[in-house]
Amino acid sequence: YKLKGKDYSQTEWFKEMLLRTDYVTDVFLGYRKIPHFSIIIKKQSVYRDKFWLLRVSINMDILQKFASNLEISSQDDAFIINKDRILQTNSKLFGNVLEPLKLNNIRIETDKRSVTIYDIEFNRKQAYIAYAPIKGTPWILVTTICSKPYKKIPSLFTKEVTLISLLSIFVTFIVITKSINTLVNRIEKADHEREIAIANAEHSDKLASIGRLAAGVAHEINNPLAIINEKAGLMKDLIQYGDLAQNKDRFTQLIGSIQDSVARCRTITHRLLSFSKKIDRGREDFNINEAIKEVVGFIEKEIQTKGINMIFDFQENLPKIITDKGQLQQVLLNIINNAVDAVEQGGTIEIKTLLLDTNHIEISIKDNGIGIPKDKLKHIFEPFYTTKKKGTGLGLYISYGIIKKLGGDINVESEVGKGTIFTIKIPVNPELEEIK
Ligand SMILES: Nc1ncnc2c1ncn2[C@@H]1O[C@H](COP(=O)(O)OP(=O)(O)OP(=O)(O)O)[C@@H](O)[C@H]1O
Ligand SMILES: [Mg+2]
Numbered sequence: 001y002k003l004k005g006k007d008y009s010q011t012e013w014f015k016e017m018l019l020r021t022d023y024v025t026d027v028f029l030g031y032r033k034i035p036h037f038s039i040i041i042k043k044q045s046v047y048r049d050k051f052w053l054l055r056v057s058i059n060m061d062i063l064q065k066f067a068s069n070l071e072i073s074s075q076d077d078a079f080i081i082n083k084d085r086i087l088q089t090n091s092k093l094f095g096n097v098l099e100p101l102k103l104n105n106i107r108i109e110t111d112k113r114s115v116t117i118y119d120i121e122f123n124r125k126q127a128y129i130a131y132a133p134i135k136g137t138p139w140i141l142v143t144t145i146c147s148k149p150y151k152k153i154p155s156l157f158t159k160e161v162t163l164i165s166l167l168s169i170f171v172t173f174i175v176i177t178k179s180i181n182t183l184v185n186r187i188e189k190a191d192h193e194r195e196i197a198i199a200n201a202e203h204s205d206k207l208a209s210i211g212r213l214a215a216g217v218a219h220e221i222n223n224p225l226a227i228i229n230e231k232a233g234l235m236k237d238l239i240q241y242g243d244l245a246q247n248k249d250r251f252t253q254l255i256g257s258i259q260d261s262v263a264r265c266r267t268i269t270h271r272l273l274s275f276s277k278k279i280d281r282g283r284e285d286f287n288i289n290e291a292i293k294e295v296v297g298f299i300e301k302e303i304q305t306k307g308i309n310m311i312f313d314f315q316e317n318l319p320k321i322i323t324d325k326g327q328l329q330q331v332l333l334n335i336i337n338n339a340v341d342a343v344e345q346g347g348t349i350e351i352k353t354l355l356l357d358t359n360h361i362e363i364s365i366k367d368n369g370i371g372i373p374k375d376k377l378k379h380i381f382e383p384f385y386t387t388k389k390k391g392t393g394l395g396l397y398i399s400y401g402i403i404k405k406l407g408g409d410i411n412v413e414s415e416v417g418k419g420t421i422f423t424i425k426i427p428v429n430p431e432l433e434e435i436k
Contacts, residue, residue: 006031017042017053024137027060027088027097035060035097037088041177043184054184056176060097062169062239063139064089069165070143078143080134083110088139110140122146168244168251172235175255179228182262186269190217193269220268220384220392224261231257271394285320288353288361288426295332296351302340311350318355322429327402331410334395335365335422341388342369342420359428368419377414406430 008014013025017040025038040055063080067089070078079091085101085108087094094102101108107118108131115132122144131142194217231254238247238254289312296303296310303310339349350366372380379385381400386393403410408426 003031013038013040013055014053026082026086026138027063029098030057037063039173039177041181041184043181043188045188052184052188054180056180060089064097065240066165066169067141070141072145075146076143078141080139080141081108082138083140085110093144106142108140108142164245164248168248169239171255172239172251175258176232176235179232179258179262183225183228183265186221186262186265189269190221193217217268221265224264227261228258231255231261268392268394271392271398283322284325285322286325288318288321288363289314291325291329292332292351292353292363295329295336298333299337299340306340306343307346308340308343309346309348311348313350313352315353315355318353318361319428321361321426322431323406323426328406328426331399331402331424332363332365334399335424338395339365339367339369339420339422342371343367344369356425359432361426361428363424363426364421365424366419366421371416371418371420372412372414373416377412380412 013023016023021042021044023038023040025040027035027037029035036057036059038055038057040053043052043054045051067078067080077092077094079094080088081101082088087097087099087101090096091101094106106120106129109116112131113133115130117128117130119126119128121127125146127144127146129142129144131140133140235251235254238244238250244251292312292314336349336351343349348368350364352362352364352366354362354364356362376387381396382393383397384393385397400410403424403426406426407430408424410425411423412420413423414420
């Protein structure tokens with residue numbers, strides 16, 4: 001649909017959204033002249049004084065299908081109306097979508113909260129009318145039943161198929177809304193991250209250019225987005241053409257893929273987010289040996305499972321170091337995690353600390369793992385360089401940035417088949433460093 005450039009600012013839904021955070025519209029024709037309804041979500045920006053609206057338009061056929069599914073026999077009529085008694089789906093007896101209900105003597109109290117059932121004489125036959133509001137929407141579901149005796153009516157509402165259809169539609173709505181919401185969040189965060197990364201990189205003399213990071217972020221996020229898009233399309237087709245109850249497994253599988261992709265985006269944006277945290281906030285003094293022990297504690301279980309031999313060669317009586325503990329621990333975690341990944345079952349990792357001079361401490365992390373080929377060594381600090389199936393390739397890139405910001409330095413030596421050693425040099429008190 002060629003909707004580019006359309007001005008929605010005068011539409012009813014846009015005006016509604018100035019006052020609320022989400023909104024399900026009535027069925028309307030819109031620019032496309034096709035009966036449809038919209039679900040709109042508002043995302044208020046935390047960074048700037050503005051908001052985004054995300055609008056999903058869904059063709060009325062879905063409601064029609066949903067209503068028709070509830071008809072037990074061909075004489076029955078199930079349809080949806082809004083609070084003004086305008087039909088939101090076609091009704092067999094009372095008119096077509098967007099027309100007002102044809103029969104005026106049908107009593108419907110639009111503000112009722114629960115199911116209401118009563119009987120009427122209709123075409124000289126006894127019939128029953130039942131209606132109930134659909135929660136979270138502006139609609140009321142109405143059914144007229146000519147085929148079944150009164151006492152069977154409640155079975156309509158408990159019928160397994162009905163329940164499953166209702167549940168599937170509900171779950172799908174929730175999943176789609178949640179995924180969209182999460183994505184909007186992530187994209188917004190990623191946007192913000194990029195701005196911060198750009199600001200930081202101005203001070204960074206060594207790292208790869210910003211364009212590269214931006215292109216990398218876009219590429220890494222576009223892949224899962226494409227997957228989500230494809231799976232959502234399939235789900236839409238299933239809803240439109242398939243039997244929901246029969247396709248339950250397929251749905252679960254599709255939702256699973258969507259969740260995996262969202263998780264992938266989340267990993268990337270989280271890593272970038274932690275990278276951009278301001279350093280000054282967390283400055284405190286602490287013992288580096290204890291901080292290292294804490295980090296190893298975080299991954300104790302993995303170390304045990306892999307039967308890794310951890311050796312600590314700590315210099316005693318080191319001066320307390322004044323820096324952002326959380327960020328330094330993040331660097332240590334990234335590097336130790338890489339070492340854990342690199343070694344075989346039963347491998348060895350050795351962590352050393354050493355006072356280099358009055359204001360510098362050296363931490364080295366040595367493993368006897370696979371090692372890094374000489375020609376790859378220059379790439380390991382670049383964003384998104386990874387040789388791992390599930391790696392983001394951000395670990396070392398982020399670590400390098402943090403160490404530089406903390407006023408330190410990081411070096412690596414490696415030999416294929418023998419192992420790798422990362423050496424971090426960090427000032428005890430960065431302020432003394434600056435005076436120098
Ligand atoms: N100790 C090591 N031994 C062997 N190779 C390593 C080691 N540390 C890093 N590498 C190589 O450098 C690459 C980049 O590491 P980095 O930590 O940036 O990303 P990753 O570990 O692949 O992904 P992530 O840390 O996000 O899960 C790794 O994929 C690996 O090929
Ligand atoms: Mg890593």
